[in-house]
Amino acid sequence: MIGIYSPGHSILHRTPTGAKLLLLLTFTSALLIFRSITTMGIAAVVLLVAYVLARIPLRLAMTQLKPLRWILPILFAFQWWLLGIESATLITSTLLLAVAAAALITLTTPVSAMMATLERMMRPGQRWGLPAERIALVLALTIRVVPVIADIVNQVRDARRARGAERSMRALVTPVVIKTVGHAHELGDALIARGLDD
Amino acid sequence: MICFNNVGLTYEDRNVLTEITCELNEPRVGIIGANGSGKSSLLRLINGLTTPTTGTVTVGGLDPTDHGRDVRSRVSFLFSNPDAQIVMPTVGEDIEFSLRRNKISALERHERISQALALVGLSDYQEHPAHLLSSGQKQLLAMAAIMVTEPDILLCDEPTTLLDRRNTRVLIDIIDALPQQIIMATHDLDLVSQWPRVLVMEHGEIIADSSGHEAVATYKATVDR
Ligand SMILES: Nc1ncnc2c1ncn2[C@@H]1O[C@H](COP(=O)(O)OP(=O)(O)OP(=O)(O)O)[C@@H](O)[C@H]1O
Ligand SMILES: [Mg+2]
Numbered sequence: 001m002i003g004i005y006s007p008g009h010s011i012l013h014r015t016p017t018g019a020k021l022l023l024l025l026t027f028t029s030a031l032l033i034f035r036s037i038t039t040m041g042i043a044a045v046v047l048l049v050a051y052v053l054a055r056i057p058l059r060l061a062m063t064q065l066k067p068l069r070w071i072l073p074i075l076f077a078f079q080w081w082l083l084g085i086e087s088a089t090l091i092t093s094t095l096l097l098a099v100a101a102a103a104l105i106t107l108t109t110p111v112s113a114m115m116a117t118l119e120r121m122m123r124p125g126q127r128w129g130l131p132a133e134r135i136a137l138v139l140a141l142t143i144r145v146v147p148v149i150a151d152i153v154n155q156v157r158d159a160r161r162a163r164g165a166e167r168s169m170r171a172l173v174t175p176v177v178i179k180t181v182g183h184a185h186e187l188g189d190a191l192i193a194r195g196l197d198d
Numbered sequence: 199m200i201c202f203n204n205v206g207l208t209y210e211d212r213n214v215l216t217e218i219t220c221e222l223n224e225p226r227v228g229i230i231g232a233n234g235s236g237k238s239s240l241l242r243l244i245n246g247l248t249t250p251t252t253g254t255v256t257v258g259g260l261d262p263t264d265h266g267r268d269v270r271s272r273v274s275f276l277f278s279n280p281d282a283q284i285v286m287p288t289v290g291e292d293i294e295f296s297l298r299r300n301k302i303s304a305l306e307r308h309e310r311i312s313q314a315l316a317l318v319g320l321s322d323y324q325e326h327p328a329h330l331l332s333s334g335q336k337q338l339l340a341m342a343a344i345m346v347t348e349p350d351i352l353l354c355d356e357p358t359t360l361l362d363r364r365n366t367r368v369l370i371d372i373i374d375a376l377p378q379q380i381i382m383a384t385h386d387l388d389l390v391s392q393w394p395r396v397l398v399m400e401h402g403e404i405i406a407d408s409s410g411h412e413a414v415a416t417y418k419a420t421v422d423r
Contacts, residue, residue, distance in 0.1 A: 110291065
């Protein structure tokens with residue numbers, strides 16, 4: 001699951017958050033600017049070394065990429081058909097490497113540190129009305145909500161199966177939407193009660 | 199001190215609360231009554247989550263609608279569903295979220311987070327992802343995240359509804375030991391039967407306001423009649 005911090009004391013854990021974000025930006029830009037199989041190879045090695053340095057277990061690293069398991073093959077097939085196999089390889093590997101790099105940052109950085117840094121980086125923009133703190137909070141909330149929604153979807157899927165409506169899309173989407181809206185209301189109340197509004 | 203002065207609450211044409219007048223000063227006040235009788239609505243008025251249609255509510259002399267910030271900094275709310283109350287990805291971060299407005303040193307911040315975790319027995323979970331906690335542990339985390347702000351009053355809306363027997367016991371023992379004033383809506387009649395003051399709600403009105411023992415008897419009578 002993207003966004004879950006894995007505590008540790010590796011060099012990556014100790015690198016300041018701002019520096020890590022800058023590295024991520026450089027890494028991703030390099031992938032986009034120097035589009036070649038060689039670049040992808042180099043980037044893959046650099047990233048693997050970084051994962052090893054961060055002492056992230058292979059299994060945890062793989063779960064970071066799980067959300068891509070459907071989209072990547074589809075993207076690849078599509079690009080292959082439209083632009084040929086070389087472009088397809090480049091585009092999918094760019095995406096894969098960029099997501100893996102972003103995941104490494106979230107694995108080695110507590111969300112609170114990420115929020116604080118993002119807030120600091122956005123501070124110059126506050127003069128022009130950029131709500132830095134809000135943006136940082138939205139980010140953290142989004143990460144927190146992912147497992148909750150996943151839970152809701154699982155519950156609804158079970159309920160649907162129990163009622164013998166496995167194939168009905170409506171029996172899945174409608175309750176998920178209703179429950180999600182309900183959750184949003186409750187979350188809003190809790191945020192107000194915890195002083196967010198003030 | 200919490201004062202309701204002739205409070206009414208209407209949604210569209212439906213009267214949810216009518217002519218509520220009372221003062222809540224006791225350290226423990228229970229609220230019982232059927233589903234939809236208005237217990238949650240009553241609690242929500244106290245910290246300004248809902249605004250009364252008629253009449254006034256005051257907390258320590260302040261109107262929660264006009265002074266939301268001041269009232270909510272002193273009045274905390276524990277809801278039933280812990281998942282909706284935890285807003286940060288890890289246990290420690292969620293408690294820290296409560297302190298984000300407190301101008302205190304990093305050391306004191308750390309100190310208070312540790313104390314709050316110790317209060318609910320989650321000291322070993324500071325770095326733990328919140329979504330991997332059990333429901334009971336999540337509710338204890340929600341409790342810790344509230345208590346770290348050191349409120350004067352704690353409003354609880356069926357705080358144990360989603361918990362098993364053991365976690366209910368754990369949470370209730372913690373609540374029992376708190377020095378704060380506690381106003382609790384609940385369906386757990388055994389829990390409030392020993393309390394000095396319990397309100398019984400029916401169709402948006404307070405139909406009984408007495409000792410826990412009598413209130414429970416009154417409520418049971420309304421169900422049986
Ligand atoms: N936001 C709202 N909009 C419309 N009606 C509402 C709203 N909130 C509550 N109600 C209605 O007000 C009435 C009282 O609800 P409330 O939640 O206060 O009852 P309750 O005593 O807490 O019930 P329960 O035991 O089920 O929690 C119900 O009929 C409910 O449908
Ligand atoms: Mg209720």
